Amino acid sequence: MTLMPDSASIPRTLPASAAHPRESPRARAHAAGTSGNGIVRALLIGLSALFLLVMVALPLLAVAAEAFRSGVGTLIEILKEPHVASAFGRTAVTAAIAVPLSIVFGIAAAWSIAKFEWRGKAVLAALIDLPLTVSPVIVGLSLVLLLGARGWLGPTLATVGIDVIFALPGIVLATAFVTVPLVARELIPLMESQSRHEEEAALSLGASGWSTFLRVTLPNIRWGLLYGSVLCAARAIGEFGAVWVVSGHISGQTETVPLLIESLYGEYRFDSAASLAALLVAFTIVSVGIRHALQARELHRRGGHH
Amino acid sequence: MIRPSRDSILPGFRLATGYATTYLGLLVLLPLAAVAVTATSEGVGGFWSEVSKDRTLAAYRLSIVGALSAAAINATFGFIVAWALARYRFPGRGLLDALVDLPLALPTAVAGIALTAVYSQDHMLGRLLGKLGISVAYTNTGVLMAMLLVSLPFSVRIVMPVIEDLEPELEEAAASLGASAWTTFRTVVLPIVFPAILTGLALSFAKAVGEYGSIIFISSNMQGGSEIAPLLIMTRLEEHDEQAAASVAMGLLLLSLLVLLTVNALQAWSRRRHAA
DSSP states (O other): OOOOOBTTBOOOOSSOOTTSOSSOHHHHHHHHTTSOOHHHHHHHHHHHHHHHIIIIIHHHHHHHHHHHHHHHHHHHHHHHSHHHHHHHHHHHHHHHHHHHHHHHHHHHHHHHHHHOOOTTHHHHHHHHTHHHHSOHHHHHHHHHHHHSTTSSSHHHHHHHTOOOTTSHHHHHHHHHHHHHHHHHHHHHHHHHHSOSHHHHHHHHTTOOHHHHIIIIIHHHHHHHHHHHHHHHHHHHHHOOHHHHHHHTTOTTTTOOHHHHHHHHHHTTOHHHHHHHHHHHHHHHHHHHHHHHHHHHHHHHHHGGGO | OOOOOTTOSOOOHHHHHHHHHHHHIIIIIHHHHHHHHHHTTTHHHHHHHHHTSHHHHHHHHHHHHHHHHHHHHHHHHHHHHHHHHHHOOOTTHHHHHHHHHHHHHSOHHHHHHHHHHHHSTTSHHHHHHHHTTOOOTTSHHHHHHHHHHHHHHHHHHTHHHHHHTOOHHHHHHHHHTTOOHHHHIIIIIHHHHHHHHHHHHHHHHHHHHTOOHHHHHHSOOOTTTSOOHHHHHHHHHHTTOHHHHHHHHHHHHHHHHHHHHHHHHHHHHHHHHTOO
16 A cells, blocks of 8 residues: 555554554665765754754743743642542543544444445545544534534433533533544554455454454554554543533533643633643653654564565 | 455444444534534525624634645645655654654643743743744734644654655666756655645645634734634634634635645646656
8 A cells, every 4th residue: 555645535644653664674775875965964954853843842841841940839739629630530531431432433434444345435534534624613613503502402402401512521522523533544554554364364264253353453453553542542631622612611610621721821820731731741742652662663573574 | 455345255344334434424524514504594695794704804814824824834844854854864863753743642722831831921932032023922923833833743744654655766767867966856856745745735734724722822812813713713602603603614614625625736736747
């Protein structure tokens, strides 16, 4: 399968999956040979480093510096406030529901798209990308218009006594919406690049469909699955725009951690906001680190297959 | 690779496809349909009158021009980063590689706070730039910086695999025919990589144009000049004017679609021109 971007299907934007190792012998040959002389090389590396350090590293370091300045004490004080604890709880519950939902969807979508040929599968693949391109505010808006008090299903839900908007279910739905593509986009190219022979062999030997899936397919995709799940979890914890719209950001009742950071900032409690933000930064760095470690491990594992 | 046929012995097609399409339809398509219908609930005229208001147009202008600029800057620098990471081995390469992924995983509210920590007047870079007469925080330059940050990974991650897949034989052939490194780059490498750069640009644009969380911290968020489209949508919704909110949203989606289709057309044209 070629990774050449095609206008019909937006390729994965995440780090190249285990199916496409980056440390190929070609890349190494390139580095040695036809990539320009030393000055060009130094210039390009320098520019890249400068760009990334200023754009990415600097803001993150600034948050960390702010947090350190106020010290761990501020963080502990903040965590003691009741509405903060409830925000953490809400974030955790949301992620605990939305992430498995997206994982199950990702597996189903990848199975359908990667293992079978059928008309319309390109449409499904394109639709999966939709949440990536829609503004989070529009995501939130769409759910409010559908499920809010004045929305299509709002009155129906009200009679049943279910509160979706301005309540936890709405937050979960919004988070599920935005994380729909994350695992799928990781698994689809991965499963497409793996031949079906193993599964077919298992089936011909008498294994049931589920058994084949659990014992043959899952082990093959486990790193991509883990990879996608970590990104999915990070996104679920960090989602702001969509949750902002859907939750009504009511302090102590419908706030998640990112919303809490914003409200602290709005109250000019910059220290507290920065402390919480630093906590999330640490979490993000850990999750990116895990993904890179997984990837390096997968490259290493496939290194002998060239 | 032999393409699997529909009548394969692999089970679960109906289950997987049915589940995936139903889930997607209910969770994603149905709500988005509600936006389209609400936008036109007072007819196309109602949609149009909302969309053509000065405040709406100003918001579109800021979001779209900002996102395009950010996408263009990222396409340029992103390509340089992708080239350096794909072609060269140097100490710290792993760190830079990880830095590229951070904005994608970072919560947008955290990104927003981080940017103010750097660029507002009483902090580090903000103070320095202030002495030079440049203000970033609470200006549209700040909006641009936020858009740059969140869309950065797209321009790198899409281009990198294409650079890695370049066949050395092509460049060596050009060199053996006497082409300089620059000529080789311009005539051999660039045409192959260009479609990927455009795809990265399109995705960067799509991400930046809808961005909300990271921008509202650093923008002064005032209507008519520094109000991004997503914020306007939010405001209309808070005013309980659902039709207006949906209309602004619909307009933004349509304008973004227009930009993406243009980029697609550019890609197709570029491919035809340089068909191998």
